[in-house]
Amino acid sequence: MTTLDHEKPELSAKGGVGSDRLFRWAVLGAALMVLIILALILVTTANEAMPAFSESGLGLITGQRWAPSDPHSPIYGALTFIYGTALTSVIALIIAVPVSIGIALFLTELAPRWLRTPAVTVIDLLAAVPSVVFGLVGVLVIAPGIVPVYSWLHDVLGGVPLLGSLFGEPSSNGRSFATAGLILAIMVIPIITSIGREVFSTVPAADKQAAYALGATRWEMIKGAVFPHSFGGLVGGTMLGLGRAMGETIAVALIIGASTQITPNVFDSGNTMASVIVLEWGESSGVHTAALIAIGVLLFAMTIIINVAARVIVRRAEIRMKGAASS
Amino acid sequence: MTVTTPNAAAAPRTAPDLSRHSLPLGRRFRDRFATVLIAAALLVAIVPLGVVVYEVITRGGSAMSLDFLTADIPHDYRAFGPGMGPAITGTLLITGLAALIAIPLGVLGAIYLNEYGKQSPLARFIRTMADVMTGVPSIMMGLFIYVMWVENVETKSGFAGSLALACLMLPIVIRSSEEMLRLVPDELRQASAALGARKWRTTLTVVLPSAISGITSGSLLAIARAAGETAPIVVTVGLAFLSNPDLINGGNTTLAAQIFRNATQPFAASTQRAWGAALTLVVIVLLFTIIARFVASRFATKEH
Amino acid sequence: MSQLSSPHSSPQTQVKPMSTPDQTSSAPRISAPTAGLAQSAPPATAAGVPVMELSGVSVFYGKAEAVRDVSMPVRHNQITAMIGPSGCGKSTVLRSLNRMNDLIAGARVAGSITYHQQDLYASSIDPIQVRKHIGMVFQKANPFPKSIYDNVAYGPRLNGIKKRAQLDEIVEEALTGAALWDEVKDKLKTSGLALSGGQQQRLCIARTIAVKPEVILMDEPCSALDPIATSKVEDLMYRLAENYTIVIVTHNMQQAARVSHYTAFFTAEVDEAGERHGRLVEFDDTQKIFTNPSQQRTEDYITGRFG
Numbered sequence: 046m047t048t049l050d051h052e053k054p055e056l057s058a059k060g061g062v063g064s065d066r067l068f069r070w071a072v073l074g075a076a077l078m079v080l081i082i083l084a085l086i087l088v089t090t091a092n093e094a095m096p097a098f099s100e101s102g103l104g105l106i107t108g109q110r111w112a113p114s115d116p117h118s119p120i121y122g123a124l125t126f127i128y129g130t131a132l133t134s135v136i137a138l139i140i141a142v143p144v145s146i147g148i149a150l151f152l153t154e155l156a157p158r159w160l161r162t163p164a165v166t167v168i169d170l171l172a173a174v175p176s177v178v179f180g181l182v183g184v185l186v187i188a189p190g191i192v193p194v195y196s197w198l199h200d201v202l203g204g205v206p207l208l209g210s211l212f213g214e215p216s217s218n219g220r221s222f223a224t225a226g227l228i229l230a231i232m233v234i235p236i237i238t239s240i241g242r243e244v245f246s247t248v249p250a251a252d253k254q255a256a257y258a259l260g261a262t263r264w265e266m267i268k269g270a271v272f273p274h275s276f277g278g279l280v281g282g283t284m285l286g287l288g289r290a291m292g293e294t295i296a297v298a299l300i301i302g303a304s305t306q307i308t309p310n311v312f313d314s315g316n317t318m319a320s321v322i323v324l325e326w327g328e329s330s331g332v333h334t335a336a337l338i339a340i341g342v343l344l345f346a347m348t349i350i351i352n353v354a355a356r357v358i359v360r361r362a363e364i365r366m367k368g369a370a371s372s
Numbered sequence: 373m374t375v376t377t378p379n380a381a382a383a384p385r386t387a388p389d390l391s392r393h394s395l396p397l398g399r400r401f402r403d404r405f406a407t408v409l410i411a412a413a414l415l416v417a418i419v420p421l422g423v424v425v426y427e428v429i430t431r432g433g434s435a436m437s438l439d440f441l442t443a444d445i446p447h448d449y450r451a452f453g454p455g456m457g458p459a460i461t462g463t464l465l466i467t468g469l470a471a472l473i474a475i476p477l478g479v480l481g482a483i484y485l486n487e488y489g490k491q492s493p494l495a496r497f498i499r500t501m502a503d504v505m506t507g508v509p510s511i512m513m514g515l516f517i518y519v520m521w522v523e524n525v526e527t528k529s530g531f532a533g534s535l536a537l538a539c540l541m542l543p544i545v546i547r548s549s550e551e552m553l554r555l556v557p558d559e560l561r562q563a564s565a566a567l568g569a570r571k572w573r574t575t576l577t578v579v580l581p582s583a584i585s586g587i588t589s590g591s592l593l594a595i596a597r598a599a600g601e602t603a604p605i606v607v608t609v610g611l612a613f614l615s616n617p618d619l620i621n622g623g624n625t626t627l628a629a630q631i632f633r634n635a636t637q638p639f640a641a642s643t644q645r646a647w648g649a650a651l652t653l654v655v656i657v658l659l660f661t662i663i664a665r666f667v668a669s670r671f672a673t674k675e676h
Numbered sequence: 677m678s679q680l681s682s683p684h685s686s687p688q689t690q691v692k693p694m695s696t697p698d699q700t701s702s703a704p705r706i707s708a709p710t711a712g713l714a715q716s717a718p719p720a721t722a723a724g725v726p727v728m729e730l731s732g733v734s735v736f737y738g739k740a741e742a743v744r745d746v747s748m749p750v751r752h753n754q755i756t757a758m759i760g761p762s763g764c765g766k767s768t769v770l771r772s773l774n775r776m777n778d779l780i781a782g783a784r785v786a787g788s789i790t791y792h793q794q795d796l797y798a799s800s801i802d803p804i805q806v807r808k809h810i811g812m813v814f815q816k817a818n819p820f821p822k823s824i825y826d827n828v829a830y831g832p833r834l835n836g837i838k839k840r841a842q843l844d845e846i847v848e849e850a851l852t853g854a855a856l857w858d859e860v861k862d863k864l865k866t867s868g869l870a871l872s873g874g875q876q877q878r879l880c881i882a883r884t885i886a887v888k889p890e891v892i893l894m895d896e897p898c899s900a901l902d903p904i905a906t907s908k909v910e911d912l913m914y915r916l917a918e919n920y921t922i923v924i925v926t927h928n929m930q931q932a933a934r935v936s937h938y939t940a941f942f943t944a945e946v947d948e949a950g951e952r953h954g955r956l957v958e959f960d961d962t963q964k965i966f967t968n969p970s971q972q973r974t975e976d977y978i979t980g981r982f983g
């Protein structure tokens with residue numbers, strides 16, 4: 046914006062050519078804001094997190110003990126939050142990916158025309174609900190209501206060796222990794238669904254017809270013609286959903302139960318990287334704040350890597366599909 | 373076999389059974405089963421939406437009153453009663469200012485991408501990074517503005533919240549606006565250029581107006597999303613129980629932040645206020661979404 | 677309209693003698709047009725009996741009538757070519773023969789198409805089974821993004837064949853039948869998309885015959901191929917006619933003359949209401965169509981005076 050003021054005199058001096066150049070600089074400056082902001086986020090927050098990095102070093106990532114309010118020697122080890130983020134995201138994807146693929150297939154291959162618009166509206170509305178509202182419903186309605194289901198699952202599956210440790214004793218109020226994962230799943234379904242619709246609708250009609258012409262049923266056509274073409278795109282869409290699930294803060298903060306522990310029991314409470322920041326922000330100061338920002342920087346780096354990879358995969362899948370269609 | 377024994381194949385086959393039962397049971401079953409599962413997937417999406425809508429309307433409705441929308445927020449979480457007035461004005465002011473920052477910037481950025489940069493390496497890089505930026509967790513925008521602004525001016529404020537929300541909105545506005553600019557037919561640009569108009573004039577007087585409904589619609593959706601954001605607000609805006617129209621000085625609050633704050637308290641009075649705030653927020657978000665749809669559909673019909 | 681005034685424009689009159697095609701062995705033997713334009717025709721033992729009959733077939737897309745009132749036979753182990761200018765509805769008719777038109781929303785077929793005396797559009801008929809017996813090869817080669825082997829094995833696997841040895845046999849047989857085996861036998865695991873255009877089309881043919889259909893529909897199978905690849909596919913069609921009944925839509929009149937035994941000439945007409953429909957002008961031996969057509973419009977088309 047400063048360029049605009051700076052170059053204004055040129056406008057009258059050079060007439061029309063100057064005005065074109067000025068406009069060009071203005072729009073370029075606006076577009077560059079994207080890069081500037083992303084770079085600034087990384088630099089300023091990383092700088093602010095330095096005290097925590099220098100105090101805890103690698104222990105910030107590998108340490109399991111998180112005791113910021115210990116008056117003698119506060120310890121900042123974020124491994125439990127990294128674990129919580131990973132576990133809730135995996136639960137979310139296990140639920141959301143098949144459902145999203147189903148919805149996307151329904152919308153592209155199955156739904157009669159009249160049903161398409163209302164079905165799309167449902168997904169759009171799901172995407173429009175603020176995450177804090179999902180959190181509210183999750184913590185006050187779903188979490189208490191789902192405890193009997195967890196108890197039942199614990200009774201049925203708890204005894205199975207190895208697998209059983211996942212389905213341990215549920216927390217009394219239902220706030221847990223599993224509930225957080227469930228709510229996250231609802232929140233990422235619209236993302237994966239929209240990518241799924243995109244890739245399914247670019248499957249060449251020729252391939253679908255070829256499958257039908259060989260006597261395939263609709264499901265066999267989907268398996269034989271739609272899925273092979275869509276695999277890359279679906280992987281990318283899943284990763285976008287993963288990025289969203291990892292970064293979701295408020296809903297998880299409300300639902301996960303805020304305890305610092307690593308346990309395989311998905312029905313127990315925990316915490317994630319994003320939620321611990323917002324939960325402890327108000328009462329933090331000094332190195333504690335720096336440690337929270339450091340967790341944010343880690344999360345930022347992880348989501349950026351996942352998002353870039355996802356975009357590259359989606360784009361590559363699109364290009365390959367266009368290539369296959371035109372060759 | 374058919375190839376090597378022509379005699380056997382030379383005579384027409386006997387009439388094959390083409391009826392529906394002739395399809396092996398397993399294949400028929402798998403097809404039906406997959407169809408049912410696929411349709412059921414949509415149900416999985418409808419149920420949570422239904423639960424959210426039902427709970428928010430019934431529980432939020434019982435907290436709702438004119439007082440609730442206008443009265444100040446009680447200092448005591450345990451005290452029953454209204455209201456959420458300061459949070460409503462806070463939401464509108466903070467989101468509005470964020471829109472004032474992000475939309476012009478985003479539209480200009482979109483003009484660069486579609487009218488100037490096109491497929492140049494820089495434009496493609498910016499496009500990719502804008503996509504990536506939409507995936508940045510919203511809490512990060514809060515931390516960023518906290519470090520960049522709040523620590524320097526030493527006060528949390530509504531303006532800081534607006535900056536954080538603007539960072540969230542910017543990439544959404546850029547990408548949706550660029551999409552709309554791309555739909556403007558090249559003939560319009562050429563016609564204007566042929567009349568001797570400079571490119572900036574063509575862009576501002578011909579291209580932008582033809583895409584304005586689409587851009588408006590995309591921007592409204594970005595506003596709707598920003599209005600519901602919580603994490604960056606909690607980090608940057610601080611707290612207020614009274615309406616604070618001064619965005620620069622002093623803490624502020626929004627509906628989303630109030631939902632979060634009240635939902636974390638174990639008191640019936642505060643959860644009731646949280647539900648009321650949720651209903652208010654959902655109505656505001658829905659309003660923006662519906663207006664956006666309406667604007668977009670008018671745009672679509674004008675095109676045909 | 678001339679359809680009514682001229683006996684030749686209603687091909688059914690010519691089909692009359694073989695309207696009892698079910699007695700396979702005793703059916704009147706129609707000799708293939710071996711001489712003239714067609715190269716030495718495949719030895720046709722019981723060939724010529726209609727396996728499919730179209731009578732009064734009209735195809736609609738929504739309210740628009742794309743093709744009106746087509747009647748013709750499809751004869752056993754013969755190559756029937758459909759020719760005509762673009763937009764004459766020949767591909768539409770082809771796609772109605774194995775119910776591929778079902779996949780287009782709003783498409784509807786009136787009249788009757790029978791296959792072994794069964795009405796293909798009867799409510800009891802499963803389109804999936806229809807397509808198993810009446811396969812299709814498309815204009816653009818469309819191998820799946822899978823290996824050559826998996827492309828060919830796709831159809832047999834659908835039909836529940838899982839044993840490796842049996843699949844191997846079918847794949848080899850089909851690729852041999854499609855004259856592709858020698859070229860690909862050492863790289864069955866490579867992607868079908870890595871083959872040349874002509875090879876891809878022959879792979880698609882192999883994929884179709886692996887299902888062992890009786891009838892193969894080909895929708896301009898050579899239009900995207902160079903002349904050498906085209907002649908390979910034409911040779912292949914010719915050999916396939918020993919064992920399969922083939923219906924081919926082609927833009928290329930020389931191709932129809934070279935490979936087919938029977939030719940149906942379609943054109944587009946505008947009726948009194950100003951609506952455009954495809955119509956069947958003439959159906960006859962290929963030799964007759966190309967040397968002595970009974971319709972002026974056919975002659976005009978094949979001599980290049982219009983089209």
